[in-house]
Amino acid sequence: MPLHLICCAKQVPDPETPAASFRIDPAAKKVVPAPGIAPVISPFDEQAVEVALRIKDKRPDTKVTIVSLGGASARDVVKHGLAMGADEGILLEDPTFENVDAFQTAYVLSLAVKKVGQFDAIFCGRQAADFDQGQVAIGLAELLGIPALINGQSADFITDNRVTFERVLPDGIGVFEANTPVLTSYSQEVGQPRYPTLRNIMTAARKEISVWKAADLGVNGAAFAPKTRLVDLYVPTYEGACEIIEADSPAEAGEKLALKLREAKII
């Protein structure tokens, strides 16, 4: 029986953007996109796609579907997943999806997964590389009523209905198993995601992706209400000050330095 794996991927500002180009709009509480630097698939999400594709490598009849919630530019994230080797892409795009919180994202994704229909496993990144909340994956599992295995480095199917999942622990590797359908999320231990091949890039460029609006998903006003409110968004400032310890000898200077550090509760 061919497997069907669904990967959820978010578009984020390129984490490699030079710090000097990072800007926020405090009034709008938004990150201002750095000009000329294209946003990218969130790296943890890309690693989740990689795990799904490793399963497809072993079982080529596996179908991998990429789902992304975002603006029109998130189409690139879907196309990136297709270029990596996924089979189908779905973009969840609607004016009402702008500025959604983690719960709303999980809610819309859950409706999309239900609309997709049969699936065996969902693959997510452990957290998005922009706001780092790490709530969508477990929220999605909760809304779907399926088990969640999070922050893993690999997964595989033992049978068509059971997966094994590995997570790096401080003192070793934890191996878990769960019945399908299951949600899994991944961390950097997955290793390097594959480079899209030229052939897949060409195929992906020609492939139509589905665009689902709020109405297509039956988004319900009450259930779609945000659960969190962004109170403030600011770039922290760090102040550096230098104090020269003056003393007649190195030993005395060391003593004075130690006292200063003690006073500052550093040592």
Add this chain to the structure above:
Amino acid sequence: MDLRLTEEQRHIIQNVRRFVREEILPLERDMDPDAYELPPAEHERLTQMTKAMGLYHMSVPEEYGGPGVDIITRALLAEEMSQHRAGLYSPCYGVFGGGAPEQLYAANEDQKQRYLWPAIRGEKRAFFGLTEPSGGSDPARAIQTKGVRDGDDWIINGSKMFNSGADTADFGLLFVRTNPQAGRQGITCFLVDTDTPGFIVKRLVHVLRSHYTTELAFDDMRVPQTNILGEEGKGFAIANEQLSLNRIPYAAAGIGLAVAAQRMAIDYVKNRQTFGDFLANRQAIQWMIVDNELDIRTSRWLVLHAAQKAYDKQPFRFEAGAAKVFSTEAAGRVVDRSIQMHGGVGVTKDMPLERWYRELRIRRIGEGPSEVQRIIMARDLISGAAHSEIELA
């Protein structure tokens, strides 16, 4: 007219940009600042990656098993692939392959079996033997290496200069005067195996770049008639077509360095303070940054215009020359200004700027010096073959 990138181009560029950032730059941090090749194991590992990406030998046409990446996309990628320390003369250290010399696609079947296919498979490496100690800008007159027919063979005597890679190549395309009375119709292109008796690597010639080139000598070197590429006396046309096409990625590679230098300069001036203020707030610096950008953007459009013409199979010699002249001179200016903005640190070997500065100087001479390009372009402008009006055809 559409100046936007295609979706495929955007994804391929992102792919190569990521490759440079994640694979090349980290390796380069631990290498000698003048290194021009990777350790063999790393070269092999990365070559396997580019093969898996489908971008190995990207110029090789699909019917020859290559990806057949078009000249416009190749120009864009040349700009990406050069954005590292060794990038000008060793873009990504050659792990994207080089394909085979374009002229070999016009070879006969026997020659394709002996030279083209082994080159595509990576079993044989080639060099290009045009320039001689007597000059390279006017090969039709400067070529003095002589070929004399002897039965089914030709006996070749003479010398060549600036033949990069000839000391490690398996064969070369050698341009030889076979009819002293016929001018440019008296030059023939031979496919010459480097193990042929009489083929001599006379010396390695060290130059400004972090590598060397070669001087070759031929002493009664016997080459069979069957190794003539194309027809006897038609060698100059073979060389000429190829040189025009080469100028497009040649020009694009320089832009890549300029882009990288500009990025470094902007980053630096935003952080460096002098006399109580950031360099970025000084007008002298701001003008340099803008002049850099004007140079970069003008170069890019000239290169893409030439590439578009070549892609459309229209005459593109003028456009390729314009792109080559402007972008090689402009990239030199950009790196020069970027060093100036960096001050002393800009000329240290801690940064790639000093190497780029040296190596870019060669680009105003290699593949046809600026002055010769201008002579050719002037001829076209004066004859009306090229003009300033908006092209409607």
